[in-house]
Amino acid sequence: MSSVCLRHKDRETDIRCAACLRPICEECIVMGPGNSRFCSTECSENAQKSSERFADMTRRDEEALHAARRAAFARLVIVVLFLFVLGVGLHVAWPSLPQALTGPVESWFDQIRNLKLD
Ligand SMILES: [Zn+2]
Numbered sequence: 685m686s687s688v689c690l691r692h693k694d695r696e697t698d699i700r701c702a703a704c705l706r707p708i709c710e711e712c713i714v715m716g717p718g719n720s721r722f723c724s725t726e727c728s729e730n731a732q733k734s735s736e737r738f739a740d741m742t743r744r745d746e747e748a749l750h751a752a753r754r755a756a757f758a759r760l761v762i763v764v765l766f767l768f769v770l771g772v773g774l775h776v777a778w779p780s781l782p783q784a785l786t787g788p789v790e791s792w793f794d795q796i797r798n799l800k801l802d
């Protein structure tokens with residue numbers, strides 16, 4: 685299905701502007717970025733601007749994703765550090781902790797050891 689050119693009503697064409705989709709003939713083609721064909725420099729510039737805006741958007745999305753990943757990683761590091769410090773602290777403080785606290789825990793470990801031996 686062919687249409688007539690936007691400016692030359694006597695010329696049939698299958699080519700359409702990449703931005704506004706209006707039919708244009710060979711003579712009216714304005715080459716834009718990425719070998720796209722436009723009806724006018726306006727359309728070409730508009731397409732270029734919107735593609736730049738799109739690239740800008742994806743860049744911002746990627747940055748947001750990276751920031752979220754960094755934040756998640758930082759949280760993980762903090763949790764691991766906290767557990768490490770807690771473990772070391774417990775290990776160091778274990779002998780000086782009251783028997784009421786350490787006794788039950790040590791008896792659990794004894795039970796687990798006995799289970800494995802059986
Ligand atoms: Zn156009």
Ligand SMILES: [Zn+2]
Nearest residue numbers: 689692709712
């Ligand atoms: Zn034309």
